[in-house]
Amino acid sequence: MQISGHCQCGNISFNLECSPGPTGVPARACVCSFCSVHKCVWTSFADAKLAVQIQNREWLERHTFATETAEFHICKQCGDVPFVTSLIDGNLFAAVNVNVLQGLSPGFLQRAQVDFEGEGLDARLERRRQAWIADVTITDTLSSVA
Ligand SMILES: [Zn+2]
Numbered sequence: 672m673q674i675s676g677h678c679q680c681g682n683i684s685f686n687l688e689c690s691p692g693p694t695g696v697p698a699r700a701c702v703c704s705f706c707s708v709h710k711c712v713w714t715s716f717a718d719a720k721l722a723v724q725i726q727n728r729e730w731l732e733r734h735t736f737a738t739e740t741a742e743f744h745i746c747k748q749c750g751d752v753p754f755v756t757s758l759i760d761g762n763l764f765a766a767v768n769v770n771v772l773q774g775l776s777p778g779f780l781q782r783a784q785v786d787f788e789g790e791g792l793d794a795r796l797e798r799r800r801q802a803w804i805a806d807v808t809i810t811d812t813l814s815s816v817a
Pocket residue numbers: 678679680681682683746747748749750751
């Protein structure tokens with residue numbers, strides 16, 4: 672199925688192609704300091720395809736902290752955090768924030784709370800490698816015009 676998502680102001684949008692199966696879309700509420708404050712609830716499918724479009728890169732802020740292996744992409748205009756990426760061995764992996772997904776019925780979300788504090792770096796990267804979206808493209812819509 673195709674799921675679209677965008678930040679409130681639409682500066683960052685994406686299309687997610689995935690096959691959730693009957694149990695629905697996993698929605699992992701991360702309890703870390705960043706995700707709690709920004710109310711990030713993540714989903715990802717290893718076999719999904721994510722195509723991100725960014726209208727104005729000047730409104731995009733990237734935030735890293737702690738192990739600095741994940742980059743949170745924040746829209747400076749509206750404050751939403753539509754997706755997060757992690758570069759592992761030269762491959763870009765991503766997870767998307769279910770709060771910016773459009774047209775999904777809440778009942779289709781399989782909510783869980785996750786706490787990765789104390790997880791070692793290797794385990795962290797291995798978890799992302801297995802669970803995060805491995806097919807990620809990020810396109811600037813403005814630069815293609817300029
Ligand atoms: Zn925005």
